[in-house]
Amino acid sequence: MDFALRARRLGKRYPKAPPNVYALSDVDLEVPHGVTFGLIGRNGAGKTTFVRIAATQLEHTSGDLEVLGLDVRTRAREIRPRIACIPQESRPLYFLTTEEVIYLNLKMRGTDAVEARRRTRDVLAELELEPYRKTLVSHLSGGLRRRALVAMVFASDAELLFLDEPTTGLDPLARRQVWDAIRHAIREHRTIVLTTHYLDEAEALSARLALIDKGRVMLSGTAEELRARMPYPYRVTIAGPIAAEALHPYGRVTRIEGGYLVFARESNARDLARWGLEHGYRLSLGPVSLEDIFLEIVGRPLVGLEEGEEEPVAP
Numbered sequence: 001m002d003f004a005l006r007a008r009r010l011g012k013r014y015p016k017a018p019p020n021v022y023a024l025s026d027v028d029l030e031v032p033h034g035v036t037f038g039l040i041g042r043n044g045a046g047k048t049t050f051v052r053i054a055a056t057q058l059e060h061t062s063g064d065l066e067v068l069g070l071d072v073r074t075r076a077r078e079i080r081p082r083i084a085c086i087p088q089e090s091r092p093l094y095f096l097t098t099e100e101v102i103y104l105n106l107k108m109r110g111t112d113a114v115e116a117r118r119r120t121r122d123v124l125a126e127l128e129l130e131p132y133r134k135t136l137v138s139h140l141s142g143g144l145r146r147r148a149l150v151a152m153v154f155a156s157d158a159e160l161l162f163l164d165e166p167t168t169g170l171d172p173l174a175r176r177q178v179w180d181a182i183r184h185a186i187r188e189h190r191t192i193v194l195t196t197h198y199l200d201e202a203e204a205l206s207a208r209l210a211l212i213d214k215g216r217v218m219l220s221g222t223a224e225e226l227r228a229r230m231p232y233p234y235r236v237t238i239a240g241p242i243a244a245e246a247l248h249p250y251g252r253v254t255r256i257e258g259g260y261l262v263f264a265r266e267s268n269a270r271d272l273a274r275w276g277l278e279h280g281y282r283l284s285l286g287p288v289s290l291e292d293i294f295l296e297i298v299g300r301p302l303v304g305l306e307e308g309e310e311e312p313v314a315p
């Protein structure tokens, strides 16, 4: 099978980094064609470094990376016309209007004028940027500027799009417009590499995900596969006059606002839900969220934890 991206033991050490500090270490990743691939991880995990290497903006220091079947080290010139990228903190050309930024980028990529005008018009409509068509990019708010950059990437005919935090700073409606644009791009059989700190977004959009921490891939696969790797794949929240001790046999108990969160195996989750319902307690039951997995793997305290976490007790 050929992949849109294929990294083998990819490593990156920045020249001025302290010895033995690697932004990426032994990264093995495969991104199939035509899907959205979500890259998640804490600040400094190495997401932007990965994106910049794959977008041929930065050189790796070890391992191999193929982009669209081509080695990034030797075939960057062939890769570039086939990819498009919004850098995480990019500054567009401020003396241009929103429309010009999109149109001129297409012209630079070699799109003919008629097609470039059509694509510009379509993307301005899709991301509801029409009212700002003639506004200088330098006069746009931060969120609108970001949308203009996202529009620039979607308007291109690139097969592989890199979206490094495309929705950071966007209002909830604008975020959803970007989501729709991502889904639209997937219907056009494009491939998207997405980084985001919004885990609901990562899960809603990504066919496959990778969680990286300190430059290493901790988990990768579909959201289901990630869940299946968790010792406790279910979460039950329960509220009522309950002593934590009563919950311990079911799984790992955490006190949260107004009640408890219990991570449990499937049969224990079911038993706990039945027990809770019999007692008339308020409860919810579902698979662990991507946020739960994230917090578990990168070793942060669990969601909503205000006081000390209860000791885990094997059910």
Ligand SMILES: Nc1ncnc2c1ncn2[C@@H]1O[C@H](COP(=O)(O)OP(=O)(O)OP(=O)(O)O)[C@@H](O)[C@H]1O
Binding pocket: 014, 015, 016, 017, 022, 023, 041, 042, 043, 044, 045, 046, 047, 048, 049, 050, 088
């Ligand atoms: N130009 C650079 N020179 C030296 N070190 C760098 C450079 N750019 C990034 N780093 C370091 O590399 C590591 C990974 O950074 P990177 O920007 O890839 O993280 P990230 O996952 O994108 O984080 P964020 O979520 O904050 O955007 C960090 O430790 C960072 O300090």
Ligand SMILES: [Mg+2]
Binding pocket: 047, 048, 049, 088, 164
């Ligand atoms: Mg980053």
